[in-house]
C-alpha cells in the first residue's frame with residue numbers, strides 16, 4: 030500500500046499542496062480528481078520522487094520509498110515523453126530494460142502488452158506514425174512493461190475514444206486484480222465514476238474527500254428517492270416535507286425533509302394505486318465533487 034502523509038509543497042511563495050494525506054490500496058483503482066491546478070500532477074511527481082516535498086512523507090508498506098523501489102513503480106506522466114522516431118516495440122522493450130528487465134523478459138512483456146493493447150500490427154511502426162490515441166496506448170505499455178508494483182497514471186484516458194478507454198481500462202483492471210495499487214488522475218467524472226473503487230478529491234492543494242467510492246456516495250450529497258407509479262405522480266408535491274426534484278409523468282425524483290420518511294411516502298403512494306418501483310438514489314460523482322470542493 031502507498032501512503033501519502035501530510036505532504037506539502039510550495040512554488041515560490043505559493044503553497045500548492047497543504048497537508049495532503051491519502052492511501053492507494055492494493056488491488057484497487059483509485060481515481061484522483063481535481064480541477065485544473067488543484068495539485069494532482071504535483072502530488073504524483075512527489076510520489077515518484079521527480080519533485081521533492083517540503084514536508085510530510087510517502088511510504089510503501091510502511092517504509093520510506095527508496096530509489097531502488099521507485100524503479101519498480103510505473104508512471105505515465107502528463108507530458109508524454111517517448112521518442113517519436115523510435116519503433117514502438119523496440120522503445121517499450123528498451124524502457125523495460127532500463128527498469129532492470131533482461132532483454133528476453135523485456136521483449137516478452139512488450140509483446141504481451143502490445144497484444145493486450147491491440148497494437149501488435151503496429152509494433153514495427155515509429156511512434157510518430159501512430160494516431161494520438163494509439164500513441165497513448167504505447168505510453169500505457171511503457172508504464173507497465175516492467176511489471177510495476179504500483180501504477181501512477183496522469184490522465185491516462187484523456188483524448189481516448191470510448192473503445193480505447195475500454196482497452197486501456199481492461200489492462201489497468203487486470204493489473205489491479207493482480208494486487209497492484211493503481212492511482213490515476215482524471216477530469217472526466219463520468220469515466221472515473223465507472224472505473225474507480227476508491228476516490229481522492231483534491232481542491233486548491235487540500236484533500237477534500239477520500240476513501241471508498243460507495244462510502245463517499247453515502248456520506249456526501251442529499252439522499253433522494255425515485256418512485257414509479259401507474260399514473261401521474263404530481264400529487265407527491267402536496268405531501269408535507271417532500272421536495273420534488275424531477276417529475277416525468279408516473280416517475281418522480283424527490284428529497285425528503287425531517288418531518289417525513291420514505292415509508293410514509295410509500296404508504297401514501299400505495300393508497301393511491303400501484304407502485305412499480307421505489308428506490309433510494311445515491312448522489313453521482315458529479316454531485317459529490319461539487320459538494321466536497
Ligand SMILES: Nc1ncnc2c1ncn2[C@@H]1O[C@H](COP(=O)(O)OP(=O)(O)OP(=O)(O)O)[C@@H](O)[C@H]1O
Nearest residue numbers: 040041045063064065066067068069070071072107
Ligand atoms: N514548476 C512549477 N512552478 C511553479 N508553479 C507550479 C509548477 N508546477 C505546478 N505549479 C502550480 O502548482 C499548482 C498545481 O499544479 P498541478 O499541475 O499539480 O495541478 P493539476 O491538478 O495536475 O492540474 P491539471 O489538471 O491542470 O493538470 C498550479 O497552480 C500550478 O500552476
